[in-house]
Amino acid sequence: MRFVALLGSCLLALLLASAPAGAARKPITGKLSKPNYTVIALGAAGEKAVRAGRGRFKLRPPRGIPGVGQGVSLHLRGPKGSYAGPIVVARKKKGKRAVLGVQPGAKLGLVKVRRGYARLSSPLREKWVDASRTARARKGVPIGAGKFGLVRSKPPRKPPPGDLDFDGVADPLDIDDDGDLILDSLDRSSSARVSQQFIEGPEFQNSLELSLSGTVNANAGSTDAEIERTFLGLLAIGRSNASSTEIDCGRDDPATPQVREGLSYCRPGGNGSILRTPGQPLEPFPGCCDPDGDGFGELVDTIAPPFMGGGSTFFVLRYAATTAEIKTGQVVIKRLSDADGKEVATFSKTLQYVFATVPALVSYVDGTGNSGTVSYPVAADGPGMKANAFPVAPRPPGDPAAGHVLVTLTLWQPQRRPIEGEPGYSEPPSAWTDIGRLTYSATVETPGDPQSGMFSYKGCPQDAYSATGQPFTLPPPPAGPGLTHTVGDRPAHPDNTVTYTLDLTKCLAGTSWSAGETVGVQLLASGLRVFQDRAPGSAIQNAVYFELQ
Numbered sequence: 001m002r003f004v005a006l007l008g009s010c011l012l013a014l015l016l017a018s019a020p021a022g023a024a025r026k027p028i029t030g031k032l033s034k035p036n037y038t039v040i041a042l043g044a045a046g047e048k049a050v051r052a053g054r055g056r057f058k059l060r061p062p063r064g065i066p067g068v069g070q071g072v073s074l075h076l077r078g079p080k081g082s083y084a085g086p087i088v089v090a091r092k093k094k095g096k097r098a099v100l101g102v103q104p105g106a107k108l109g110l111v112k113v114r115r116g117y118a119r120l121s122s123p124l125r126e127k128w129v130d131a132s133r134t135a136r137a138r139k140g141v142p143i144g145a146g147k148f149g150l151v152r153s154k155p156p157r158k159p160p161p162g163d164l165d166f167d168g169v170a171d172p173l174d175i176d177d178d179g180d181l182i183l184d185s186l187d188r189s190s191s192a193r194v195s196q197q198f199i200e201g202p203e204f205q206n207s208l209e210l211s212l213s214g215t216v217n218a219n220a221g222s223t224d225a226e227i228e229r230t231f232l233g234l235l236a237i238g239r240s241n242a243s244s245t246e247i248d249c250g251r252d253d254p255a256t257p258q259v260r261e262g263l264s265y266c267r268p269g270g271n272g273s274i275l276r277t278p279g280q281p282l283e284p285f286p287g288c289c290d291p292d293g294d295g296f297g298e299l300v301d302t303i304a305p306p307f308m309g310g311g312s313t314f315f316v317l318r319y320a321a322t323t324a325e326i327k328t329g330q331v332v333i334k335r336l337s338d339a340d341g342k343e344v345a346t347f348s349k350t351l352q353y354v355f356a357t358v359p360a361l362v363s364y365v366d367g368t369g370n371s372g373t374v375s376y377p378v379a380a381d382g383p384g385m386k387a388n389a390f391p392v393a394p395r396p397p398g399d400p401a402a403g404h405v406l407v408t409l410t411l412w413q414p415q416r417r418p419i420e421g422e423p424g425y426s427e428p429p430s431a432w433t434d435i436g437r438l439t440y441s442a443t444v445e446t447p448g449d450p451q452s453g454m455f456s457y458k459g460c461p462q463d464a465y466s467a468t469g470q471p472f473t474l475p476p477p478p479a480g481p482g483l484t485h486t487v488g489d490r491p492a493h494p495d496n497t498v499t500y501t502l503d504l505t506k507c508l509a510g511t512s513w514s515a516g517e518t519v520g521v522q523l524l525a526s527g528l529r530v531f532q533d534r535a536p537g538s539a540i541q542n543a544v545y546f547e548l549q
Helices: 002-017 188-200 224-229
Strands: 028-032 037-043 046-052 056-059 072-077 083-088 090-092 097-102 107-113 118-120 129-138 204-210 232-238 244-248 314-320 331-337 343-350 360-365 371-373 390-392 406-412 439-447 455-459 483-485 497-503 518-526 538-548
Touching: 028 037, 028 072, 037 056, 037 343, 046 056, 046 343, 072 129, 083 097, 083 107, 090 129, 232 331, 360 538, 406 518, 439 497
Parallel strands: 028 107, 083 118, 204 538, 390 538
Antiparallel strands: 028 056, 037 046, 037 072, 072 083, 072 097, 090 097, 097 129, 107 118, 204 232, 232 314, 244 331, 331 343, 360 371, 360 406, 406 497, 439 455, 439 483, 439 518, 518 538
């Protein structure tokens, strides 16, 4: 907590110090061939984003760093809020390289917006080209264009500024910034970068929690309609220690009121909401929190579910959206202002994946003769529900785990929609992808306030998990307890299961569990945990009940 606040303060101070009075940079100007895009300039020391409502834009780029350069690369966010690709200013090596660098003061002229990228209609004067910012390309088009950077691209020995894998999609907007075809939010080698981006940018991940009777999972036979109907979730957005921080999700153009723009879950008139006070109604966002009336809601204090570890380091937005409305590739821009209301920095980030379903228990066995298989959908009084809990018993004397209740759980993985270039992708996506490389963990129900009769949940310790012979490893630091699956993303199929053993006795250490009593277990599948025990991106099956025999 202190680390986050300190880093945020240092970052903001650096940004303020980097733009002394009278040091305004010459603006970059141009006209896009299509209206209502946002132009994002990414430099060595920061970012600047401006809306090009009628196509024309005038953008003062962020300052550079001596020895790195003053140039920037330019990128587009489309009217609907998705990343629309880089602006290519030239090509080299017979189209095998695309030049993306632009110097301050450049006059780009007409910029033709294409699918996944944009290019100039006329050559740019040499003095305005930053040739150090290039990318691998095919026929002059960066290889990461149109795929949000999810392409195989080995980082070169000396990568261009801000583009580690040389694919043309700048790192803050790239969902796979090292080109290994692993989403950064799931890439163990990217954990340090993800952690830093969560503080600096709006690194945001969604969470989805469903009860056992409300569980949807493509491998369990849930239809698309059933999955979309239950698609209610949470979005965690990194906070900054600035006087004011707004999120720019796009907004409608007053000139064309019949056209809805931006991201439906956080734009004006959308379906996003927040919870600021326990027990109080949800408030519509951004309408609740837009004192200057610009359509961008402020990141205020919000209440987060316990599995998120509290809401102190991130803003939690609740949404009700289909997979067509919240999906990979969407860009949120965070705008930071000082005490006088002057914008001092912007940070952009691309949504990497969205949990559309939760992990689903297939079966369990306790090693003493008790076992069970789940048939979906589960009725409110079906097997595994509180009134009809699964029976379990402690291991007998002589067993290495004598006296302990161990359950071996087999689960189906959570799913997301395929990303362009992956198996099953079409327009729109028509298949599901089992999400790999997630960390599987569990929490158990424990008595809470005895007067209210409410329960709370506590996490199981690391020594409660075992998975001998299974493709699991320990979670990467600073992740909390659990087991990380080492198998990558793959097309959804009922044969794709994960299996591990959970020691419920160790999970319940310090509490009593007598014969005839039930305990509820939350089954979690999470992405990289960027702050100690906090897991802003989780899919949760809640709750499966076990009864001690």
